[in-house]
Amino acid sequence: MGYHPDMTTTFPTVKPITPLLEQINSDLGVLRSLGEDDLQTLANEVRQYMLFSVSQTGGHFGAGLGVVELSIALHHVLNTPEDRIVWDVGHQTYPHKILTGRMERLATIRQAEGLSGFPKRTESGFDTFGVGHSSTSISAAMGMAIAANQQGLDRKVVAVIGDGAITGGMAFEALAHAGHVRPNMLVILNDNQMSIGHNTGGLANYFAKIWASPTYIALREGSKRILEHVRTAWDFAKKTEEQMKSLVAPGMLFEELGFNYVGPLDGHDLPQLVQTLEAMIELKGPQLLHIRTVKGKGFSPAESDPVGYHAINKIEANPDTSTSKKPSPPKYQDVFGRWLCDTAATDNRLIGITPAMCEGSGMVQFSQEYPSRYHDVAIAEQHAVTLAAGMACDGLKPVVAIYSTFLQRAYDQLIHDVALQNLDVTFAIDRGGLVGQDGATHHGVYDLSYLRCIPNMIIACPSNENECRQLLHTAYQHDGPAAVRYPRGAGTGALIEEEMTALPIGEAVTLRTGHNVAILNFGVLLEEAEAAARVLKATLIDMRWAKPLDETLLLQVARSHDRLITVEENALAGGAGSAVAEFLSGANIEIEIRHIAIPDAFIHHGSQTENRRAAGLTCDDIVKAGTLTAASAEALTNIV
Numbered sequence: 089m090g091y092h093p094d095m096t097t098t099f100p101t102v103k104p105i106t107p108l109l110e111q112i113n114s115d116l117g118v119l120r121s122l123g124e125d126d127l128q129t130l131a132n133e134v135r136q137y138m139l140f141s142v143s144q145t146g147g148h149f150g151a152g153l154g155v156v157e158l159s160i161a162l163h164h165v166l167n168t169p170e171d172r173i174v175w176d177v178g179h180q181t182y183p184h185k186i187l188t189g190r191m192e193r194l195a196t197i198r199q200a201e202g203l204s205g206f207p208k209r210t211e212s213g214f215d216t217f218g219v220g221h222s223s224t225s226i227s228a229a230m231g232m233a234i235a236a237n238q239q240g241l242d243r244k245v246v247a248v249i250g251d252g253a254i255t256g257g258m259a260f261e262a263l264a265h266a267g268h269v270r271p272n273m274l275v276i277l278n279d280n281q282m283s284i285g286h287n288t289g290g291l292a293n294y295f296a297k298i299w300a301s302p303t304y305i306a307l308r309e310g311s312k313r314i315l316e317h318v319r320t321a322w323d324f325a326k327k328t329e330e331q332m333k334s335l336v337a338p339g340m341l342f343e344e345l346g347f348n349y350v351g352p353l354d355g356h357d358l359p360q361l362v363q364t365l366e367a368m369i370e371l372k373g374p375q376l377l378h379i380r381t382v383k384g385k386g387f388s389p390a391e392s393d394p395v396g397y398h399a400i401n402k403i404e405a406n407p408d409t410s411t412s413k414k415p416s417p418p419k420y421q422d423v424f425g426r427w428l429c430d431t432a433a434t435d436n437r438l439i440g441i442t443p444a445m446c447e448g449s450g451m452v453q454f455s456q457e458y459p460s461r462y463h464d465v466a467i468a469e470q471h472a473v474t475l476a477a478g479m480a481c482d483g484l485k486p487v488v489a490i491y492s493t494f495l496q497r498a499y500d501q502l503i504h505d506v507a508l509q510n511l512d513v514t515f516a517i518d519r520g521g522l523v524g525q526d527g528a529t530h531h532g533v534y535d536l537s538y539l540r541c542i543p544n545m546i547i548a549c550p551s552n553e554n555e556c557r558q559l560l561h562t563a564y565q566h567d568g569p570a571a572v573r574y575p576r577g578a579g580t581g582a583l584i585e586e587e588m589t590a591l592p593i594g595e596a597v598t599l600r601t602g603h604n605v606a607i608l609n610f611g612v613l614l615e616e617a618e619a620a621a622r623v624l625k626a627t628l629i630d631m632r633w634a635k636p637l638d639e640t641l642l643l644q645v646a647r648s649h650d651r652l653i654t655v656e657e658n659a660l661a662g663g664a665g666s667a668v669a670e671f672l673s674g675a676n677i678e679i680e681i682r683h684i685a686i687p688d689a690f691i692h693h694g695s696q697t698e699n700r701r702a703a704g705l706t707c708d709d710i711v712k713a714g715t716l717t718a719a720s721a722e723a724l725t726n727i728v
Contacts, residue, residue, distance in 0.1 A: 178206035198525035200694030220529020223256025255466035267346020351378030425450030492532025521657030527693030537662035553579035620710035
């Protein structure tokens with residue numbers, strides 16, 4: 089019978105006693121020497137420590153609880169870090185970090201200068217591949233397996249991928265290639281009961297043990313070699329094997345791709361996991377082990393609500409329950425969700441599309457009110473964009489809600505399938521700019537650069553919630569590809585107008601008239617720009633659009649001021665500031681321009697405030713740009 093951890097309903101308030109975990113503390117030799125009972129005790133200790141630590145810091149939660157036993161089994165069986173474990177997405181790696189010398193530092197996770205919330209090669213030799221996006225593990229692991237073979241190394245390589253991540257096209261490309269090249273590698277499909285197959289119980293576990301045994305493998309391969317020369321017998325044997333497997337496991341697809349499929353197994357049964365891994369890791373060629381796990385395992389609230397407990401905030405010891413506390417402004421994702429429902433109520437052509445980010449993109453209400461017009465395509469960003477293009481060809485008005493960092497994965501489709509054909513697709517680009525604790529893999533700091541070079545595309549940069557609503561409406565009314573780019577988190581508290589008004593495309597608004605210096609703001613740094621404008625007694629313009637620019641206003645401002653400062657939460661290279669400089673240069677206007685934007689560097693995890701400070705996007709940075717003389721700026725550049 090499978091091992092099931094003790095159920096917990098509350099977070100530990102004091103650091104749990106973890107003697108086995110303390111003894112291991114990165115000495116995996118100790119872990120590898122543990123017997124069955126001690127391994128199960130260790131699983132309880134890891135789970136309790138994770139519950140305590142993440143409740144103190146916040147962070148990804150449910151996925152890590154679901155792979156405690158798997159993490160222990162992998163490090164018990166493999167000679168890590170010499171043997172390679174490649175995690176997909178990476179938000180489930182907290183137990184892995186705990187086991188590999190980072191137990192005490194888990195208190196710093198996702199904080200500035202602390203541990204990353206994802207695997208990171210510069211953080212530990214046990215993190216074999218840096219990751220943050222999904223569906224990459226099989227490709228990376230295959231590359232490592234080929235490298236080991238090329239170098240004559242007897243190195244084991246394992247990829248761990250979730251049932252959600254395997255929906256990504258890149259994962260299937262890697263599976264198909266591996267079936268052709270046949271490297272020695274193991275893919276573990278961690279199915280947390282969100283999509284793939286039904287658990288077929290004890291019979292499947294029984295056959296899984298048989299299929300993983302060297303005896304069965306030898307018998308099957310030997311039989312194939314013998315029977316392949318006897319056509320009738322071979323056809324009968326192959327058909328019988330396939331029919332048997334189809335009755336007890338959903339593995340025929342993987343078998344057809346060239347993998348030896350084993351499973352599904354109970355992913356919380358440590359003894360069986362260890363036994364199966366020990367057998368499969370010695371097999372040659374591509375192997376696939378299908379395990380079933382429960383997201384949030386061992387913590388009943390997370391098991392009951394795996395979506396809500398995907399990640400948690402820090403648990404406050406003495407939360408402020410005062411009823412007089414000022415309510416927080418709505419999150420931008422909720423502003424979008426409300427706009428989507430309001431627009432769908434008046435236009436039955438609207439279709440909402442998301443690549444597996446329903447909750448994060450604020451689409452829950454829309455999915456409930458308009459289920460036939462809602463499409464979650466799973467982690468398949470490329471498909472999402474071309475699906476929208478196909479809909480637009482035949483009279484629908486699709487809205488693709490997607491994070492900026494994930495839209496990068498569909499860039500070819502954006503250009504060739506939407507923009508080249510000038511199709512009416514609206515892109516609601518969430519998490520534009522710096523996102524905070526998720527760090528460099530999730531910052532959406534390149535979209536202005538990679539979007540504005542695409543013909544037919546218009547790009548709006550709202551500076552507050554109401555502007556976000558109105559610019560979404562404007563983009564939707566536009567007959568062609570349009571993007572509205574807004575940040576993660578709560579808005580500024582701006583009054584949101586119920587009535588939706590299409591704003592003039594490419595028209596900026598002057599918020600303050602000053603002299604000498606003009607600040608051109610693109611997007612969510614408006615409050616910083618306003619504060620700087622007061623200090624500098626500068627003109628302040630909310631540009632609203634990165635493409636098209638308000639060229640008439642730009643010409644007026646450039647001719648009436650000595651210096652321009654562009655402000656954006658996007659990469660400096662190719663961003664909105666570059667667009668301004670390019671336009672003025674083309675118009676033969678010479679004026680001093682300073683750019684407040686993200687430098688040519690990856691900004692690491694921390695709070696959004698810390699991110700902006702690290703990137704030089706604060707009021708003080710704008711003021712310095714407004715007061716620094718040309719000579720001192722040149723001297724500073726030479727020193728740097």
